[in-house]
Amino acid sequence: MNKLEIIENELVPVYETSTGEKVVYGSELHEVLGAPSVYREWVKRRLSDIDAVENEEFQGVEISTPSGQTKKDHIIKLDTAKEMAMLERNEKGKQVRRYFIQIEKKYKSNQLAGLSTELKAVIVVDKRVTKVENEVKMLGRELKDFKMDMPILGVEIDEITAVARRKGAECLGGKKSNAYHDRSLRSKVYHDIYGELKRQFGVSTYKAIKRSQCQDALGVINKYTLPYILGEQIKDCNAQMNMEVM
Template sequence: MQNLTVIENELVPVYETSTGEKVVYGTELHQVLGVKSVYREWSARRLKDCDALEKQDFEAVEISTPSGQTMKNHIIKLDTAKEMAMLERNEKGKQVRRYFIKVEKKYKEMTHDMLADLSTELKAVIVVDKRVTKVEQRVEKLENNMTITHEQIQVIKNRVNHKITCLLGGRESNAYKDRTLRGRAYSRFNKDYCDYFRINARANTLTAKFDEALQYIDLWEPDTNLRIQILDSNSQINMEVA
């Protein structure tokens, strides 16, 4: 949902995406509705009330402010925006909802009129093009949801093993030889990794996140408590019984 073009600005600015989708910015909708609660709280509540799905009904984005800072925003499809306006249950919400309906009707009629003047051959081409676009969008969605391959799982496993071994001080270190401590290090890493990528197992890493996963492994560091345990273990003197 990028490359937005303003097509209506009578009440709430309405934008059109490169694929023809009609959308609004959440902060602009929030401002026109005159909501008293802050945007972050309101948007989270209303999107949940609408059962809106990210990447399907809206997209979370960050925009630059005049001061040079960034703020969280949402690009919201018109159907969801209508429902969010309606849920305000006041006159302004009704006004905004009627405005969105008017915009939808206007552009549907424009599309219909444009198609009416085209030849049968061109209409057929447009229908096929729309079908191809939908297929491409579905393929892209599937690709974005694909998890890493068996070979990539093995690459990550080897990278993790190398990382943990180095952090423990090598295979000959006391920390590495301490199975409990070694297991604690792996457990801590796996939890941090899964929390970061919002998955329940490393094998569920998205293919699109593979390179980021390798970088995460290289940069990961244990928490202070675990680091102290590793240092304490490696500082102990091994006593050999003659």
């Protein structure tokens, strides 16, 4: 894939390999899209987002810079680059995607020009099937992202509640402690635990936390510590119990 010849340079430079494959350099695509993150982070995330297969849909390469140093880049097939552009979900991403589609149409028409009618029909059908498969694959990824962006479900609410109860009992000194059996103190502790969740995730109720944030929410609860004044109140309450026993 390394022997490349530039064939289009209107928006993003597009190259052709010795086998006729249309490709782009990842760094040049990144620059045109204007992604805010650095190239190394952006390309790793985008290739992962679309489940791109190395040495099939892209290839990592080392290229020389004007200063004589080398840097890591990627040679990416046009179909893959088109998906990456679409994931930017902005006007520049749409523009680049349309540009790639125009190039595909241009060179497909050139390739079909000398073929028989029967062979053209077979190729067209095959391309349509491939397009549908890619669209289904993309829809599946978007549906997965949509589900993870929804508020937590009942089973996840139960998990958060169970962890919060366990943490609250621990902060109160255990279920047999005087503080645990003090309804006012117990209410204050649980109110503060759930309040910390709402503060951390910017929601009005912990049930509005997204499914993708569930594990983070559990981590917040496990790391929860009592405010100083509430902690002192619990110590005093439990100390009173110890004095009564004495």
